[in-house]
Amino acid sequence: MGVLLSAPRRMGIDYKDLNPEWKELQEEKLMKCKVDVKAMNFWVSLAMLMAVFAGCGGGGGGSAAPPQGGSFSLTPEPAVLNSTIPADGVATVGTSVQVVPSGDFTGSVTFTIEGVPDGVTAAFSDPSSTTATSLQLTVDAFAVQCSAILTVTGTSPGVPDATTTVDLTLLTADKLPILATVEEELRQYASQGMTPLEQAQSIAAFMQGRNEYVDAGVDEETLSAWGELQNGRLHVVSTGYFPSKEAPGAPAPLLAGIDSDERSSVLSVSKLPQAVTTLGADRAAAGSGNALPGSSYARLLHSFGTNFEGQDPINDAVGWLKDAGWKIRSGAEGDASLELLKTVKGDGFFYINSHGGQARKSSTNTNFFCVSSSTIQNSALDETYKDDWDNYRIVYYTGKNGETILGGLVDDFETWYGITYAFVEKYMSFSSNSIVWINACHSQGGASSTNAFRFACLQKGAGVYFGWTSTLSSAGAYPAIRYFVDRSLGANKYEPEYPAQRPFPWDLVVPDMTAKGLARGANGEVLVPTPQTPGTPPSLLAPSIRLIEVDEYSYDMKLKGYFGSDQGEVSVGGTPVTVKSWDSEEITCELPKDLSGDVLVKVRGLESNPRPLTQWIVPLSYTWDMTGGFIKWTGTGELRYRLDVSGFREKPGDAPTYLRRGTWPVLEGGITVSVSGNVNPCSITGGTVTLPSLPSDKNPTAFIQAPLIVDANTNTGLLGLAFGANPAPWQLVCPGAPPANLMPSFGKLPLLESYFYQTQEEDAEAEVGPLPAVNVTYGADMALNGGIFTDSTAGTMKVEWKNPTQTSPPRPDDAGI
Secondary structure, eight states, X not given: OOTTTTHHHHTTOOHHHHOTTHHHHHHHHHHHHOOOHHHHHHHHHXXXXXXXXXXXXTTTTOOOOOOTTOEEEEEEESSEEEEEOOSSSEEEEXXXXXXXXXXXXXXXXXXXEEOOOTTEEEEESOSEESSEEEEEEEEETXXXXXXXXXXXXXXXXXXXXXXXXXXXXXXXXXXOHHHHHHHHHHHHHHHTTOOHHHHHHHHHHHHHXXXXXXXXXXXXXXXXXXXXXXXXXXXXXXXXXXXXOSOOOSOOOTTTTOOHHHHHHHTOGGGSOHHHHTTTTTHHHHTOOOBOOSOOEEEEXXXXXXXXXXHHHHHHHHHHXXXXXXXEOOOSTTOOOHHHHTTOOSEEEEEEEOOEEEEEETTTTEEEEEEEEEEEOXXXXXXXXXXXXXXXXEEEEEEEEEEEETTTTEEEEEEEEEEOHHHHHHHOOEEEEEEEEEESTXXXXXXXXXXXXXXXXXXXTEEEEEEESSSOOHHHHHHHHHHHHHHHHTOOOSSOOSSOOOOOOHHHHHHHHHHTTTTBOTTSOBEEXXXXXXXXOOBOSSOEEEEEEEETTTTEEEEEEEOOSSOOEEEETTEEEOEEEEOSSEEEEEOOTTOOEEEEEEETTEEOOOEEEEEEEEEEEEEEEOGGGSOEEEEEEEEEEEEOOOOBXXXXXXXXXXXXXXXXXXXXXXXXXXXXXXXXXXXXXXOOEEEESSOOSSOOSEEEEOOEEEETTTTEEEEEOEEEESSOSEEEEOTTSOOEEEOOOOOSOOBOSOEEEEOSSXXXXXXXXXXXXXXXXXXXXXXXXXXXXXXXXXXXXXXXEOSOEEESOOOTTTSOO
């Protein structure tokens, strides 16, 4: 698509010749677009002063009391935008407008904009939002050079409006002539069918022969040509990656674009770096910990304009991140401008898809790995960015722009500004334990220039840096980022497994990607992570609950999983509970006796997988009619149990593990027992007694012991049943004899020597016994089936657990394990 997109200007045709009214139209629009900034600043200042005096007069008017609900302000990031007017087609630039609440403001803000010049259209990604919106400005070929101040207004019911301004500068195309010449030479090479390496070699020779350059050469590994201009500025030309503008439709399947003959090679673990193949191997034994990014802001960018195939994986990842509680800072589609990149501060997850190549300053024998921005080179901007030029923070970056000419036969080229490690050091920063993903060719490897760029990102806060070892392919790049974000979040949206998976740290996700061929692309490029230090705990994108342990005696609950070291919140069935201790892999909370349901951990707004704490309420009836009606015992009650019976995975992609687990009933459960009988001339003392489900401080002498065992592998288990007392609450009193203790019995239930249940994912087991118990069964959703046990050894004994009820069963479809 995009046939002869810039042919008129390349051919020297002036739009005035194509349209006789061009000049008149442009002059009219110029008058509309021109803004006297000094005058505007004066009137804005005057209006502010008038507002102050109006609110501070002495007539008792004063300023109105602030409305209920707090207030808010707006902050654009960035607040300065520059765009070159395209020769034809459109250019896009944008900013993210953040809603900054004050007080207890939680409302939704509606956005409007004023001051947009002719030839520019403005659109908000979210016209109303509680957190932020992206403002995208689309500049067409009929815009004129000018400066404008755009006013963004936010309104919300019951609170004052808020405004902010964005400075917009539109520049006519004013490319450095030598750069335009290099672009045209590259188009000629492309039309001759040269390979990318031949193009790089030829353009390096061309640059070497031009007086504008003091030196030029080629870096064959990165398919880059480099040149040093007479003024000391650096120029890099990439000839490898073509950013396709063809919409890919549905997400690519695993190993998309790799033919069957290559798959065995792609999947060969022996061909991957050892650091990748051994990730996570000793995690369980070493206890390497984990971390959550210190910020819940994410930014996902690409530099290739609109209709680029790489926008689809960004859209997918943004949606999944939002669902998990992340706040998104992404701007307009295809906007990765220098000004936007300068605002990157404190992101917890940063992803950019762009060109990557190597520039060289031969006079000092220094190489610079560069990532292209979306800011098109312009001579006026060269002056704006003079300090960046003087400090080697930027370079000229020429590469394929994804468009074609001559009916789609020839790749088109553009020159942007590229950023170096020095740009990262000066302007950018990331939160602690953040994940930085540079989706660019040769963004990882052993070259000194790549090392410097990677080191700068790590020094500026990145907990881990991801990059690719060679020329990047769509078949490698886009399944990889989708899969990584999905598994790190536990989103279960991309290539989902069953049962659903919980979030995992990156050092466990990457080996899973390797095993599935997702850490290697069609060009042989390998995805390699580099942590900040060897001891940096691996990050994940959401908290992860692996297992819940309940202590009914103390009303405590332990959560095991990946939570990071910063304390957050825990809720059960939607009710917050008190956190008693917090470690990156274990949390201890209070568990009030009436709570069950989904257990959630939330840190900085990021939600874990929901982990069901299943509850069973078991009605219990008991009768024992001793032989001849001598003594009869009757009892009814209710036992309530809470237990985590869902499975769990140690690593993504593993088959789930299900444990044989057990628990005691909640303390307030129990059974009320009464005794009667024909015992003349004796009598029975004690009457009706309620036996709690466990010995407690309130009733330390008599109780019912009734542990419940659940084997989720076989849907079977045990219900332990035994009475205990010291001393017994009932006595048989006969004339002339000392009182004799009386206790009910469950008869001849199968008396087990002992039985065990696993308490956690390791092989540790807790012993319960010897106690009598009955076998029980569970339905498909682990609902406890009712049952009856009878014994006629000494009269007739019957115990029945009828129609037990269950809440919060395991949910394999959506509660990740």
